[in-house]
Amino acid sequence: MAPEYQHLGRGNDFSGMMLKYRCARALTIASMAAIVLLALASVFYPGLKGTPEFHIGESNKDYAQDYDVPVPIESPDTVASNDKIGTDDYTITEPEGKCSLPTTLTIPKSEDGSYTPTSPHSDILAILSSVPEDDYEQYCQGWRKLVKPDYPYTYNLNGECGNWQEKYAALHKRRLTQLDSLKANDLDKLDSQDRPTYIAYKCVQVATNGNRGCGGLADRMSGMISTFFYALLTDRAYFAYWDDENPFSLDILFEKPFIDWHYEKSAMDQLFIGDVDDDYFGTQPVDTLNAKWPTMENTLFPDGASQNFSDLWTASLVQVRSNRGYIIHTFESSNVYPDILHKMGLNVHNTFGCLTDYLFKPTIGSRRFIDAYKNLLDLESIFSVGIQIRTGDNQIVNPKEDELTVESYSYFLTCANQLTKAYRQPYHKKVVYFLITDSAKLRDEMMDLNTNAATHQEYLSSKDTVVLTTGLPIEHVEPAQVAKYINITEPIVETQEQKVAGINSAVIENWLLANTNYRVISQQGYGKLAAFHSNIDGTTYGMPRITSKHRAPDCGNPKAATSFHDLSMLWSLG
Ligand SMILES: *[C@@H]1O[C@H](CO)[C@@H](O)[C@H](O)[C@H]1NC(C)=O
Ligand SMILES: *[C@@H]1O[C@H](CO)[C@@H](O)[C@H](O)[C@H]1NC(C)=O
Secondary structure (H helix, E strand, C coil): CCHHHHHHCCCCCCCCHHHHHHHHHHCCHHHHHHHHHHHHHHHHCCCCCCCHHHCCCCHHHHHCCCCCCCCCCCCHHHHHHHHCCCHHHHCCCCCCCCCCCCCCCCCCCCCCCCCCCCCCCCHHHHHHCCCCHHHHHHHHHHHHHHCCCCCCCCCCCCCCCCCCHHHHHHHHHHHHHHHHHHHCCCHHHCCCCCCCCEEEEEECCCCECCECCCCCHHHHHHHHHHHHHHHHHHCCEEEEEECCCCCCCHHHHEECCCCCCECCHHHHHHHCCECCCCCCCEEEEEECCCCCHHHHHHHHCCCCCCCCHHHCCCCCEEEEECCCECHHHHHHHCCCHHHHHHHCCCCCCCHHHHHHHHHCEECHHHHHHHHHHHHHHCCCCEEEEEEEECCCHHHHHCCCHHHCCCCCCHHHHHHHHHHHHHHCCCCCCEEEEEEEECCHHHHHHHHHCCCCHHHHHHHCCCCCEEEECCCCCCCCCCHHHHHHHHCCCCCCCCCHHHHHHHHHHHHHHHHHHCCCCEEEEECCHHHHHHHHHCCCCCCEEEECCHHHHHHCCCCCCHHHCCCHHHHHCCCCEC
16 A cells, blocks of 8 residues: 555545645735635634635636646535625634534434434434543534535545546536537537547336346446546546436435536437447447456456557447446556546545545535534544444345344454554544444444443453444335345335435445444445545455354454455455
8 A cells, every 4th residue: 555645535634724735835925824814713713614624715726727736626515605604604602612512413404305314323422522622622613514504515625536627527518518419409519529428327227036226325336436437538428327216316315516417318318319330329338237357357458458448438328337346447457547547636546435526425414414423533532443244135124133143243343453452542532433234133232332331341342442323224225126035025115205314324324434444344345335435445354244254354464454456356346
């Protein structure tokens, strides 16, 4: 692992100091003075918006011309929230700067009608009662920000995701304008040197028996992000689509912070009907569902390492059905793209996460819930290990009670204890094991460790260790599909609301798993997704299934980590 990438992970810069520093370097003395004033203002008036944390000055645009320098960009709504400073922002309730949290942390009802999660677990407050004052203050200020109606989305503030975003957004916009010309059959308006090309990730099929459809969240994310990766490297506009019934439109799950990836299925189906070679209206299916690594290698690099991706699929509209990732694969197999990507500020560590956060912004309620936990995990006094235990699809529908005990799965805790022993620093006052599992029974038993002194001592190596969960509903993206394997006669019928809550929970927990210092995961797609999204290689440990638990690695040994390379060769690839 290259050490210079270590800082690229999240969680190290809650304060935005790094950004202030970087901006300051590029700004004139005058604007530097302004930054200092604003920074001071943020110290004395913490509620004040428009502080440098979210404020990128105009002069930064020039700085953007230099392609090697990473450029922070903002989503339109962060920009909007900077522009207007409401009167209540000046209301300082506690002038001494002492902030105190409410007795329960309740996520406000989402202003736009989108999903509102339940309250974050009360253990968060319990943990905060034993962190240093500065950390409590920091969390409290973060909480105050996140309950506000215009809570901003932060992305690439320190340039950690490179410098390609504005250029791609402009390309995407141009392609959408061209699409309007195509729809109006105004072909004269098109520039023959700049053929409009599109690529769409499509999850259409409702899963039927013996066919896994589009797969779960991890499958879908793998397919969606790699499809965008291709779009980015070949100047295609990108779309992503989930059928309304499978289990609901993707537009409900994620906002579109920077580009409009909404796919108008019926309009596109009517417009693109030509064969591959048609100048403007050709279409072409690409299906890599469940493809194995050698098939992906043959598909992506038929001409070998110098393969130009633009030559792979040439139709105006490429329609992709896939649950396969090929980002790390490309870094390793191509002798053309790694250089291009590095110039864009992308590398084998940050690409998956940076592309994900660029495309898909969780809706406001989920984002608040994520940050209510993330802000805790980010505190300097907290050492965190994410533990994700998949007990199997069976457990969701038909739990095998006898196996779902702390004792059976204690090898995950052993690994977490080894990580704590190896990496915990003296300033880590608390150790948080953030637990995700598909078994409600196992989750309850693990939570009981917090209150049972005897089992706490037996399974958790340090007395400062707390097991933390979200308490959100446990769900599979394709519950009906899972149910079919277990109980064909009466598949589970869920309301739309339950489905939305369930899939949001899967997103929230996955995004949080990406934010822990280390991860102990079941070696399947879901944990892998979080490992890639963490942007830090070498901090994830894959655990064997329960039947081979004697083969669990010694997690105190860094060599036992499951690397991005290893992960990219398994399951949905990468
Ligand atoms: C791939 O080919 C296209 C022309 O078809 C060209 O514009 C592009 O620069 C090539 N990409 C690379 C990486 O060589
Ligand atoms: C299927 O589900 C129904 C209702 O939950 C239950 O009564 C039945 O026993 C289940 N069948 C099997 C084979 O699990």
